[in-house]
Amino acid sequence: MNQLRLITASGGLALLLGLITVVACQKSDNTITPTTTTGATSSTTATGTTTSTVAVGTGVPDVYKKIYGAMEIYVEGTNIVIKTKGRPDHKSPYYKGTQWESSLYEVYNGTNTKFGANPNTISEFSLTFKIPMNPQIDASHAATPLGSIGVAVNGVAFFNQYAAMRAALTNEINGFDQYGGHPQQQGQYHYHVEPTYLTKNKGKDALLGFLLDGFPVYGPQENGKTVTNADLDSYHGHTHATADYPNGIYHYHITAEDPYLNGSGFYGKAGTVTQ
Numbered sequence: 001m002n003q004l005r006l007i008t009a010s011g012g013l014a015l016l017l018g019l020i021t022v023v024a025c026q027k028s029d030n031t032i033t034p035t036t037t038t039g040a041t042s043s044t045t046a047t048g049t050t051t052s053t054v055a056v057g058t059g060v061p062d063v064y065k066k067i068y069g070a071m072e073i074y075v076e077g078t079n080i081v082i083k084t085k086g087r088p089d090h091k092s093p094y095y096k097g098t099q100w101e102s103s104l105y106e107v108y109n110g111t112n113t114k115f116g117a118n119p120n121t122i123s124e125f126s127l128t129f130k131i132p133m134n135p136q137i138d139a140s141h142a143a144t145p146l147g148s149i150g151v152a153v154n155g156v157a158f159f160n161q162y163a164a165m166r167a168a169l170t171n172e173i174n175g176f177d178q179y180g181g182h183p184q185q186q187g188q189y190h191y192h193v194e195p196t197y198l199t200k201n202k203g204k205d206a207l208l209g210f211l212l213d214g215f216p217v218y219g220p221q222e223n224g225k226t227v228t229n230a231d232l233d234s235y236h237g238h239t240h241a242t243a244d245y246p247n248g249i250y251h252y253h254i255t256a257e258d259p260y261l262n263g264s265g266f267y268g269k270a271g272t273v274t275q
Contacts, residue, residue, distance in 0.1 A: 061133070063216075063244045066207055069155025079130045079271060080214075084155030086125040086275075088189050090197040092177045094122045110178030118175040123187025127157065131271040135214030137250070138269040141235060144262050148190070148273045150211035154198060156181065157190040157273075158209060158217070161259035169193075169258070192261070194220055194254045207244055208254065213268030217252045217261065218242065227253045236263040 056065060057074025064073050064080055072083040091106035098105075098121050108115050129151045146166070150158040163172040169192055175182050179197040183189045198208055204221035211217060215237065220227055232238055236259060237252040245251075250267055254260060 063207070066244075067151065067153050067155065067209070069153060071155075075133065076130065078133055080133045082129040082131070082151055084127050084129070084151060086127045086155060086157055086188055086190075087122060088156050088179070088181060088197070089154050090179050092122065092179065092181070092189070093117055094120065094177060094183050094189065097121050098123075106178075108178055112174060112176070114174045115176075116174055117177075118182060120183040120185055120187055122183050122189045125188055125275050127151075127155075128274045129210075129212065129271070130273070131210055131212055132214035132269065135250075135268040138213065138266060141265040141267065142270060143265045144211075148188075148212075149262065149266075149270075150209055150217060151273075152191060152195055152198060152209035152217075153202070153207065154195075156195070157188065158211065158261060159190045159192050160262055161192060169260075194256070194260070199254075207242075211252060211262065211266060212270040212273060213266040214271065215250050215252060215268055216242070216244065217254065220254050220256060222253065227255055229255055229257050232263075234264040235267040236261060237267055 054065070054068065054070050055072045055074075057072070059075045060073050060080065064082070067073060067082055067084075069089060070082050070084050072081070074081050087100075091104050093106060093108045094117065095101050095104040095106070100122070108117065127148065129148075144160040146162065146164070147159065148157040149160050152158060161169060163169055172182075173193070176193065180193050180195050181189055181191045195208060199206065199219045202208070202219075204219045205223075206219050208217045208219055222231075229236075232253060232255070235252075236255070237250055239248060239250045241248045242251060252262060252267075
C-alpha cells in the first residue's frame with residue numbers, strides 16, 4: 001500500500017490533511033506507481049501568485065518538497081519523479097491572449113530598454129522529470145540538450161545557455177520578461193537565466209531547483225557574497241555544505257554571466273524529462 005499526503009506551497013511546511021489510501025502496483029524493480037491525484041488543486045491570488053497543493057509520495061526527502069510548483073512528487077526506484085504543468089505562477093506579458101490573461105497578464109515592466117516580446121504565448125504542459133535521488137558524478141559529463149535541462153521549484157523548466165541552433169542568447173535575452181523567462185514556439189515557458197521572481201521571494205541564496213542529473217541549483221549569492229564564474233568549475237558548480245545539504249554536495253549556481261546556469265555539460269549522469 002502506498003500513502004500520499006498533501007503539502008502546501010506556503011512556507012514549504014508540510015500540512016497533513018489526512019491519509020489518502022490508494023492501491024499501487026509494486027513492480028519487481030521496486031517501482032511505485034501512484035494513482036492520479038484528484039486532490040491536487042491550485043488557486044490564483046489577485047497578485048497572480050499561485051498557491052498549490054502537491055501530492056507527495058512516501059519516502060520523498062524533505063528537500064524535494066520545496067518544489068511547490070509540482071503536481072506530484074514520488075519515489076520510483078532510485079529516482080525522484082516530479083510532475084509539473086510547466087506554467088509560471090507569476091505574471092508575465094506572455095500570458096496575453098491566453099485563458100489566464102485576466103489574472104496573470106502583466107505588461108512588461110522590467111529594466112531592459114531593449115525588451116521586445118517574442119510572438120509566443122504561455123501554454124500548459126504535462127512535464128515529468130525523473131532525476132536521480134542520489135546523484136553521482138558522470139565522467140563523460142554529457143552536454144546539456146536544447147529544451148528542458150532541469151526544473152525550478154515553481155515547476156518551470158530550466159533551459160541551457162543557448163538559443164535555437166545553439167546560438168548565443170545575445171538577441172534572445174531581449175525577449176525575457178521581467179522575471180527572466182519566456183515561452184518557446186510551442187508555448188513552453190522556461191528560464192535560461194536568473195528567475196528573479198524566485199530569488200526575490202525565496203532569497204538570492206535559496207534553492208531554486210534541480211538539473212536532470214539530480215544536483216541542486218542555487219541562487220547567485222552564497223554566504224552573503226555574489227557568486228561569479230570564477231568561483232565555479234567548468235560545469236558551473238562547486239562542492240561544499242549548503243543549508244539543505246549540511247554534509248556537502250555538488251551544486252550549481254545561477255550567475256549574471258554566460259553560461260548563467262550550466263557550463264560544459266552535466267556534472268552527473270542525467271535523468272530524463274518527458275511531456
